[in-house]
Amino acid sequence: LSFQPADPAFEARVRASFARQTIMVTIGATLTRVAPGEVEIRLPWRADLCQQHGFLHAGVVATIADSAAGYAAFSLFAADASVLTSEYKLHLLAPAEGELLIARGRVLKPGRTLTIAETEVYAVKAGSEKLCAKLIGTLVQLAARSDLPRSG
Amino acid sequence: LSFQPADPAFEARVRASFARQTIMVTIGATLTRVAPGEVEIRLPWRADLCQQHGFLHAGVVATIADSAAGYAAFSLFAADASVLTSEYKLHLLAPAEGELLIARGRVLKPGRTLTIAETEVYAVKAGSEKLCAKLIGTLVQLAARSDLPRSG
Amino acid sequence: LSFQPADPAFEARVRASFARQTIMVTIGATLTRVAPGEVEIRLPWRADLCQQHGFLHAGVVATIADSAAGYAAFSLFAADASVLTSEYKLHLLAPAEGELLIARGRVLKPGRTLTIAETEVYAVKAGSEKLCAKLIGTLVQLAARSDLPRSG
Amino acid sequence: LSFQPADPAFEARVRASFARQTIMVTIGATLTRVAPGEVEIRLPWRADLCQQHGFLHAGVVATIADSAAGYAAFSLFAADASVLTSEYKLHLLAPAEGELLIARGRVLKPGRTLTIAETEVYAVKAGSEKLCAKLIGTLVQLAARSDLPRSG
Numbered sequence: 001l002s003f004q005p006a007d008p009a010f011e012a013r014v015r016a017s018f019a020r021q022t023i024m025v026t027i028g029a030t031l032t033r034v035a036p037g038e039v040e041i042r043l044p045w046r047a048d049l050c051q052q053h054g055f056l057h058a059g060v061v062a063t064i065a066d067s068a069a070g071y072a073a074f075s076l077f078a079a080d081a082s083v084l085t086s087e088y089k090l091h092l093l094a095p096a097e098g099e100l101l102i103a104r105g106r107v108l109k110p111g112r113t114l115t116i117a118e119t120e121v122y123a124v125k126a127g128s129e130k131l132c133a134k135l136i137g138t139l140v141q142l143a144a145r146s147d148l149p150r151s152g
Numbered sequence: 153l154s155f156q157p158a159d160p161a162f163e164a165r166v167r168a169s170f171a172r173q174t175i176m177v178t179i180g181a182t183l184t185r186v187a188p189g190e191v192e193i194r195l196p197w198r199a200d201l202c203q204q205h206g207f208l209h210a211g212v213v214a215t216i217a218d219s220a221a222g223y224a225a226f227s228l229f230a231a232d233a234s235v236l237t238s239e240y241k242l243h244l245l246a247p248a249e250g251e252l253l254i255a256r257g258r259v260l261k262p263g264r265t266l267t268i269a270e271t272e273v274y275a276v277k278a279g280s281e282k283l284c285a286k287l288i289g290t291l292v293q294l295a296a297r298s299d300l301p302r303s304g
Numbered sequence: 305l306s307f308q309p310a311d312p313a314f315e316a317r318v319r320a321s322f323a324r325q326t327i328m329v330t331i332g333a334t335l336t337r338v339a340p341g342e343v344e345i346r347l348p349w350r351a352d353l354c355q356q357h358g359f360l361h362a363g364v365v366a367t368i369a370d371s372a373a374g375y376a377a378f379s380l381f382a383a384d385a386s387v388l389t390s391e392y393k394l395h396l397l398a399p400a401e402g403e404l405l406i407a408r409g410r411v412l413k414p415g416r417t418l419t420i421a422e423t424e425v426y427a428v429k430a431g432s433e434k435l436c437a438k439l440i441g442t443l444v445q446l447a448a449r450s451d452l453p454r455s456g
Numbered sequence: 457l458s459f460q461p462a463d464p465a466f467e468a469r470v471r472a473s474f475a476r477q478t479i480m481v482t483i484g485a486t487l488t489r490v491a492p493g494e495v496e497i498r499l500p501w502r503a504d505l506c507q508q509h510g511f512l513h514a515g516v517v518a519t520i521a522d523s524a525a526g527y528a529a530f531s532l533f534a535a536d537a538s539v540l541t542s543e544y545k546l547h548l549l550a551p552a553e554g555e556l557l558i559a560r561g562r563v564l565k566p567g568r569t570l571t572i573a574e575t576e577v578y579a580v581k582a583g584s585e586k587l588c589a590k591l592i593g594t595l596v597q598l599a600a601r602s603d604l605p606r607s608g
Binding site for chain 1: 169170172173174175177178179199200201202203204205206209210211212214215216218219234236237238239240241242243244299300301
């Protein structure tokens, strides 16, 4: 599938919105690729983001997987629209262990209001990638709604 | 529904496992209630856990919702078993705004291998609770598997 | 939760739409209750609707569970709107065995465009009900769109 | 991905089990392909399987999508095991209209107890295929459990 972005400045718009997600700084996630309908986010393993067995917590996997799907959708939206996750399902397929997680989101079905997107998350261990999670979810395009925080 | 825990020391076991989830310290979540098949986790709002609009990121909501469901299931497991989330679905129903999130997980259907559990997450704003998310997921009981981290 | 229907004639509208679902006649399902945000559908067991073990096929469970959620949402819609299922998740909790299935759908969160609804499906065996499936899904309100079939 | 079936007679086993699903005869679905970890099911459009707009009902889409995923998993199971769907999520991406539906299921992650599988459903209209639904679900391998109906 290849998509035509509605907004030629989609990459700058995605990067600016991602930069406003304070959680990404807190957990050390970075946006490593933006293309029309596709986004990649990377997260190095850290001891303070784990569940009880020393693997990255499913919530951390979910955080980057959801954002990768959300920004994959957002990359195709109109310049003045905002994005919201309505729901997603996450399958945890293997432990989130190793040096690094890579979340690759892509749009499955774009739409005026609803966009369906998928993310595959890979755990990189000793340099080799293994599929560790898969997300499929529904993203909502809020037309003519600023992506900036609501001012106080 | 009321459940009979297999392990009378279930509460101490849940609390010890939760204490090993380093992510919970990182995001400031606390375990506020443990009962047979039911767990409550609370998380105060923090500026460094947000998405682009200044609400708590869906990944943070997912982190406590998933753990509430997981420990609700774990509370009914055998003393020497471990727990794993296989999959969940999360609906985001309202913005995660306000002072505090409260995630209440409960077992819907216990099982020897698979347990189905649900979590409702409430956003507390100006003291009043509003349902902001709902999770339903599948938890796996790993028999005779230590809940402790695997040693190096 | 109690809901105020936008259309006072909601029950007649739900019943008329259900009557146009030819699949319901084919599988023998009937609409047994309509209230604001709530719908009940019943289906007697039949040997020609089974999976390989002689239980009702999950697809039959899904058919009535999805329609119960859809019509629960539809009951709250505007008089000239149509309904579409965008996605749902179905947990199969116990075999769909016995004399009868009862699917009870209810709205969890109504919305102008998206409504989230849940259905619990009970298997009635020797007169007693057992929860056999749970669905949670997203219904879309298509404004000013006839619920009638598109003419050729 | 390519899979090694545990049972060399997997195709005959899948076909025999499918033949015991009476619902498939009722709705006119046929099993058109069986490979290790992959199954295809086809269903011609019929006026008595529709929802209110004259498209095939989502429950019919779900019936063949779920069975395609289930038999994709079952094709990799041991010769004496049975299969059960634990849960699935179904996204409806386009109307199920046209002459024919084709459901293609494939295993995403095989496992001793839990297998994750996906199905893509295509609507064939005027000879061209369009993705109309996607399912992802959890299948359970019941070891040493006959796939035959339980006798009375």
